[in-house]
Amino acid sequence: xxxxxxxxxxxxxxxxxxxxxxxxxxxxxxxxxxxxxxxxxxxxxxxxxxxxxxxxxxxxxxxxxxxxxxxxxxxxxxxxxxxxxxxxxxxxxxxxxxxxxxxxxxxxxxxxxxxxxxxxxxxxxxxxxxxxxxxxxxxxxxxxxxxxxxxxxxxxxxxxxxxxxxxxxxxxxxxxxxxxxxxxxxxxxxxxxxxxxxxxxxxxxxxxxxxxxxxxxxxxxxxxxxxxxxxxxxxxxxxxxxxxxxxxxxxxxxxxxxxxxxxxxxxxxxxxxxxxxxxxxxxxxxxxxxxxxxxxxxxxxxxx
Numbered sequence: 001x002x003x004x005x006x007x008x009x010x011x012x013x014x015x016x017x018x019x020x021x022x023x024x025x026x027x028x029x030x031x032x033x034x035x036x037x038x039x040x041x042x043x044x045x046x047x048x049x050x051x052x053x054x055x056x057x058x059x060x061x062x063x064x065x066x067x068x069x070x071x072x073x074x075x076x077x078x079x080x081x082x083x084x085x086x087x088x089x090x091x092x093x094x095x096x097x098x099x100x101x102x103x104x105x106x107x108x109x110x111x112x113x114x115x116x117x118x119x120x121x122x123x124x125x126x127x128x129x130x131x132x133x134x135x136x137x138x139x140x141x142x143x144x145x146x147x148x149x150x151x152x153x154x155x156x157x158x159x160x161x162x163x164x165x166x167x168x169x170x171x172x173x174x175x176x177x178x179x180x181x182x183x184x185x186x187x188x189x190x191x192x193x194x195x196x197x198x199x200x201x202x203x204x205x206x207x208x209x210x211x212x213x214x215x216x217x218x219x220x221x222x223x224x225x226x227x228x229x230x231x232x233x234x235x236x237x238x239x240x241x242x243x244x245x246x247x248x249x250x251x252x253x254x255x256x257x258x259x260x261x262x263x264x265x266x267x268x269x270x271x272x273x274x275x276x277x278x279x280x281x282x283x284x285x286x287x288x289x290x291x292x293x294x295x296x297x298x299x300x301x302x303x304x
Contacts, residue, residue: 009036010072045061091120094143096141098127100243103246109287109291112290129199136272137152147201160268161267162267165242165266192237193206213262231251243266
């Protein structure tokens with residue numbers, strides 16, 4: 001029993017006859033009559049009986065009608081759902097993100113995207129940038145918020161924000177009263193850094209900055225992430241470096257200082273496959289561009 005034939009049956013009942021239903025359905029009366037006869041053959045019982053010049057439902061037809069209506073409505077909803085999926089109004093989007101992204105731009109992006117695409121179900125995964133690249137290349141994720149450079153082949157990315165690093169220190173540190181410090185002034189300090197395996201590129205750039213300033217850093221502690229790093233700084237165990245948006249996180253006893261020279265910057269990008277057919281990826285990228293235009297993915301908008 002195909003949905004079109006069931007629709008013909010339902011429309012004959014609603015219209016009160018074959019002639020009116022044929023006009024509504026834009027089919028000929030013989031064609032509509034043939035469909036009804038085929039439906040009766042498949043059902044194994046008569047759907048209508050003649051009464052005067054019209055048709056009325058048989059007892060079996062009355063029992064069958066609600067099922068036919070439900071089937072027609074379900075078929076229409078299935079078609080509407082297929083259209084929404086095709087246009088990117090409905091579906092699933094698998095999003096990856098880094099720890100720093102989670103602490104800065106992720107909430108703004110996800111909130112706006114979900115508001116604009118309420119029928120889309122989001123799946124969120126946190127990993128390192130390199131792990132996210134691999135997941136996208138292997139089609140485990142659709143899109144990711146990570147930090148360039150991007151090394152995997154077959155991927156493309158768009159940078160939407162770039163931020164400098166700041167020095168985080170205890171409020172009791174001898175340089176706490178300085179608004180800006182030099183990197184060289186930290187040569188005798190205990191340095192706290194996020195583990196190399198978490199962010200190997202930025203770890204290497206920071207290390208090169210120390211060497212360019214004329215000293216090899218004394219790495220006293222390695223933290224699992226930036227928040228752990230700030231906790232260690234708050235405990236007075238050394239100074240650390242965090243990307244500028246994280247200065248909006250108010251950690252007890254921690255001050256953030258600009259560094260006059262040498263520190264690298266960190267870029268945020270949205271990464272996906274070059275040959276991507278999921279229309280939701282394009283919508284996600286467009287959402288980020290809108291937020292960038294509104295200034296909602298800039299450092300000034302971040303809050304803890």
